[in-house]
Amino acid sequence: MTARLDLDPALVTRARELAACAAQPVVDLARAHTTVSVERAVLRLAGLTGTDPVTGDGDRREGTARDGTATDRVPWVNRVVDAVRDQVGLEHGVALPVWHALASGAAPDLQAVAEQVGAGTARFVVPTGAGAERARDAARAAVAAGLARVDANRARREELVARLGDAPRRPWVYLIVATGDIHEDIPQAQAAARAGADVIAVIRSTGQSLLDYVPEGATRTGYAGTYATQENFRLMRAALDDVSAELGRYVRLTNYASGLCMPEIAVLAGLERLDMMLNDAMYGILFRDINPRRTFVDQRFSRMVHARAGIVINTGEDNYLTTADAVDEAHTVTVSQLLNETLAKEAGLEDWQLGLGHAFEIDPDLPDSFRLELAHALLARSLFPDAPLKWMPPTKHMTGDVFRGYLLDGFFNLAGALTGQGILLVGMMTEAVVTPWLSDRDLALRNVRYVLDAAGGLVEDFAPPPGGFIDRRADSVLREAVALLERIADHPQGLIQAIADGTFGITRRPPDGGKGLDGVVALTAEAYNPALELLEAVRA
Amino acid sequence: MPDGIDVVRPYGDTTGDGMVQLSFTLPVPPGPRAEGAALQLAGKMGIAPAMVVHSHGIGGGGGGGAAFTFFVVYGPVRHLVDLAAVQVEERAYPLLSPGEVDGAIRAGLHRQLVVLGACIGTDAHTVGIDAILNIKGFAGEKGLEYHREMRVANLGAQVTVPELVARARAERADAVLVSQVVTQRDAHLRNTRELAAAFREAMGEARPLLVVGGPRFDPAMAAELGVDRVFGRGTTPGEVASYLVHALIGSRRPDTPAPEDP
Ligand code: B12
Numbered sequence: 068m069t070a071r072l073d074l075d076p077a078l079v080t081r082a083r084e085l086a087a088c089a090a091q092p093v094v095d096l097a098r099a100h101t102t103v104s105v106e107r108a109v110l111r112l113a114g115l116t117g118t119d120p121v122t123g124d125g126d127r128r129e130g131t132a133r134d135g136t137a138t139d140r141v142p143w144v145n146r147v148v149d150a151v152r153d154q155v156g157l158e159h160g161v162a163l164p165v166w167h168a169l170a171s172g173a174a175p176d177l178q179a180v181a182e183q184v185g186a187g188t189a190r191f192v193v194p195t196g197a198g199a200e201r202a203r204d205a206a207r208a209a210v211a212a213g214l215a216r217v218d219a220n221r222a223r224r225e226e227l228v229a230r231l232g233d234a235p236r237r238p239w240v241y242l243i244v245a246t247g248d249i250h251e252d253i254p255q256a257q258a259a260a261r262a263g264a265d266v267i268a269v270i271r272s273t274g275q276s277l278l279d280y281v282p283e284g285a286t287r288t289g290y291a292g293t294y295a296t297q298e299n300f301r302l303m304r305a306a307l308d309d310v311s312a313e314l315g316r317y318v319r320l321t322n323y324a325s326g327l328c329m330p331e332i333a334v335l336a337g338l339e340r341l342d343m344m345l346n347d348a349m350y351g352i353l354f355r356d357i358n359p360r361r362t363f364v365d366q367r368f369s370r371m372v373h374a375r376a377g378i379v380i381n382t383g384e385d386n387y388l389t390t391a392d393a394v395d396e397a398h399t400v401t402v403s404q405l406l407n408e409t410l411a412k413e414a415g416l417e418d419w420q421l422g423l424g425h426a427f428e429i430d431p432d433l434p435d436s437f438r439l440e441l442a443h444a445l446l447a448r449s450l451f452p453d454a455p456l457k458w459m460p461p462t463k464h465m466t467g468d469v470f471r472g473y474l475l476d477g478f479f480n481l482a483g484a485l486t487g488q489g490i491l492l493v494g495m496m497t498e499a500v501v502t503p504w505l506s507d508r509d510l511a512l513r514n515v516r517y518v519l520d521a522a523g524g525l526v527e528d529f530a531p532p533p534g535g536f537i538d539r540r541a542d543s544v545l546r547e548a549v550a551l552l553e554r555i556a557d558h559p560q561g562l563i564q565a566i567a568d569g570t571f572g573i574t575r576r577p578p579d580g581g582k583g584l585d586g587v588v589a590l591t592a593e594a595y596n597p598a599l600e601l602l603e604a605v606r607a
Numbered sequence: 608m609p610d611g612i613d614v615v616r617p618y619g620d621t622t623g624d625g626m627v628q629l630s631f632t633l634p635v636p637p638g639p640r641a642e643g644a645a646l647q648l649a650g651k652m653g654i655a656p657a658m659v660v661h662s663h664g665i666g667g668g669g670g671g672g673a674a675f676t677f678f679v680v681y682g683p684v685r686h687l688v689d690l691a692a693v694q695v696e697e698r699a700y701p702l703l704s705p706g707e708v709d710g711a712i713r714a715g716l717h718r719q720l721v722v723l724g725a726c727i728g729t730d731a732h733t734v735g736i737d738a739i740l741n742i743k744g745f746a747g748e749k750g751l752e753y754h755r756e757m758r759v760a761n762l763g764a765q766v767t768v769p770e771l772v773a774r775a776r777a778e779r780a781d782a783v784l785v786s787q788v789v790t791q792r793d794a795h796l797r798n799t800r801e802l803a804a805a806f807r808e809a810m811g812e813a814r815p816l817l818v819v820g821g822p823r824f825d826p827a828m829a830a831e832l833g834v835d836r837v838f839g840r841g842t843t844p845g846e847v848a849s850y851l852v853h854a855l856i857g858s859r860r861p862d863t864p865a866p867e868d869p
Contacts, residue, residue: 247791247792258665258666261666262665262666273728273729273730273731273789273794274728274729277729277765290729290789290791290792290794291789291791291794354731355731355765356763356764356765389734390733390734390737467840499822502791504632505632505665505666505675506630506631506632506665506675506677509665509666509677510677
């Protein structure tokens with residue numbers, strides 16, 4: 068039972084058509100290009116792991132794990148893709164030259180190819196004719212093995228949810244841990260799960276988005292977050308499996324597929340059974356100044372992997388409201404949700420996998436601020452009835468007055484309950500002061516529990532009258548959104564131009580600016596990516 | 608405070624009752640021992656007699672018991688506050704209106720004052736520096752870009768220190784404004800020291816005025832960090848503009864550097 072507004076159906080249809088049209092140039096761009104990270108993701112799916120031991124600053128540097136592995140050591144996947152690029156270019160993809168080397172007997176396995184790259188003895192050529200056929204078959208088989216592991220993880224998740232039980236109710240209670248040290252994060256995450264969290268997100272270290280490689284190993288030295296590494300993923304998932312068994316409900320794990328390594332992190336998430344991933348079409352562009360083209364190519368691939376892995380994505384519309392005004396720019400959130408939806412579906416994600424983001428960020432000093440929040444939240448709920456929706460707490464207007472902050476978080480929780488949100492990110496009263504303390508998290512969960520126990524069922528009774536304040540506000544935001552989509556769709560470059568114009572989060576990002584553009588390569592007609600082929604085959 | 612009362616105590620509901628409230632967590636399982644521990648801590652903080660008005664365990668539920676206890680404590684604090692001994696960082700320069708700022712630059716510099724702004728390191732929080740620089744401004748005051756007599760370049764976030772030094776040199780910047788919001792593991796202090804060292808090394812005495820800001824900075828730390836000025840929470844663009852005039856024009860720096868300290 069969900070609260071709904073009766074939105075003008077013609078307007079809703081128009082909004083979706085326009086979003087698809089505005090996003091088309093992005094899809095075309097993504098299909099015609101590859102990136103270094105997409106190619107590295109292919110190698111990861113084929114099982115290539117580890118780092119080149121002669122790279123990195125080792126223990127002398129920040130970012131070094133205590134067990135001696137350095138987070139700045141270059142992964143083999145980077146070394147191989149760079150070598151292929153240097154020798155024959157990436158416009159055919161990495162699979163043809165690499166599996167040609169394997170099929171022609173130059174190396175017994177992928178790891179050996181990597182070591183030859185390390186030794187400087189690898190020689191790559193792009194095969195043609197029967198050689199290409201042979202390389203394609205071998206590459207397909209290798210990547211299929213990785214996808215089989217992703218499939219097995221999806222099945223295992225479904226089995227665990229069925230056997231242990233799922234989160235007891237909606238919204239799922241989502242909590243962040245962020246100590247920088249995976250061995251510190253684990254007990255905190257387990258404590259949070261015992262205290263009622265259904266979803267644990269491990270927020271990443273500042274700066275990881277801009278690393279053009281994925282660090283390796285268990286790490287203890289992140290800033291304001293913990294590095295996303297395959298080993299950290301594995302350790303945390305195992306710890307949450309333990310606590311899930313103890314609690315009799317499956318506790319989900321979330322991380323971030325964003326930044327320059329989005330496709331690889333998506334693959335690692337699939338390989339290590341993460342359950343949800345932050346994955347926004349524009350966040351990296353707007354808030355990390357990552358090149359738009361790079362983002363869109365990486366994005367599509369990563370979402371196809373998430374689709375296959377049964378992962379729920381979370382989009383980042385809430386972030387716009389930290390730099391733009393939540394009332395004036397409310398329609399940009401709706402526009403972005405529609406764009407994220409259309410791009411996600413194109414990549415094969417289904418409605419139940421779309422944790423579209425929105426947030427409680429209206430200035431609390433504004434009269435009727437809570438009614439406006441309810442209108443915006445119900446608009447999203449009504450526009451995307453089958454998507455889980457990620458409801459984000461107040462941050463921008465949180466201050467050092469933690470008492471007022473606690474009250475505001477209570478109202479945020481209430482709005483989430485009333486409007487039937489799917490995933491509730493727990494707000495901290497100390498948001499403006501510190502990264503959360505143990506007690507902050509505990510108090511925040513008490514707040515959530517009280518509100519959901521006291522008022523969770525109100526979603527059944529809450530039906531704002533047609534023509535009332537909430538209904539009218541939702542309608543006017545939707546109309547503004549459609550008007551903006553019309554302007555975006557009007558431009559031949561669609562969304563790409565809108566981002567350059569500063570439409571979202573009042574931040575301008577031109578298509579050729581930002582970081583990572585040099586990692587984007589236009590594909591030739593003969594290019595081959597076994598992962599894309601296998602992922603697309605399922606959907607056809 | 609020349610006349611009136613110099614010595615005060617916290618105010619609960621009557622003058623001089625000294626009442627305070629505080630909350631904290633101890634790594635002790637809940638129970639009488641934990642409460643005793645909380646009382647001991649409160650006592651050492653000068654609260655006597657302290658009352659633990661609330662406590663609960665954290666980290667329990669499900670399996671093992673709680674390993675931590677959260678407390679809310681009330682009580683009168685013995686300490687007195689001597690208002691005469693309070694020290695505040697006084698603003699050593701007058702607050703100017705935007706017109707006065709432009710007037711002072713025109714008269715004192717005979718050219719536009721060049722300001723560069725950025726967030727350095729991996730910090731991506733730009734709202735603070737934007738509040739100071741962008742026309743839109745902050746707290747009803749227009750940002751520095753509003754000034755006709757200033758040329759402002761806002762380089763945005765994730766700018767490296769070498770990039771910033773190069774830009775400052777190329778643009779002949781009079782002042783470089785840097786924002787630092789993330790403070791975990793003292794990232795803001797380390798980055799600021801790195802900034803100061805890089806400018807010192809690259810430009811010596813001819814370096815531009817270095818100003819840093821962010822919500823968790825202590826304005827008294829400028830000298831220690833090697834910069835000229837530190838601004839904290841709630842800074843307004845007008846304060847910054849007034850300071851720039853004071854530092855760059857009022858005191859003739861940097862044309863005639865002050866004599867070296869012995
Ligand atoms: C908005 C926001 C974001 C946005 C930033 C968008 C953007 N383009 O700026 C987004 C969503 C991207 C973001 C991301 C992160 N954030 Co954030 N964010 C905030 C938030 C909610 C508000 C900050 C803000 O805009 N304040 C408003 C401005 C106007 O205030 P201000 O910055 O203090 O600036 C004023 C003064 O300090 C001063 N000032 C500031 N700079 C300068 C410079 C000069 C030269 C001068 C003179 C004055 C000056 O003047 C300004 C006007 O008065 C705060 C929480 C909060 N409510 O404070 C968290 C917060 C700052 N974020 C935090 C963290 C940890 C992060 C992340 C690192 C999390 C992660 N691990 O991913 C990421 C990573 C970003 C990165 N790489 O740096 C922490 C920082 C904790 C700490 N002290 O270390 C906070 C406090 C939240 C928390 N409690 O955990 N964040």
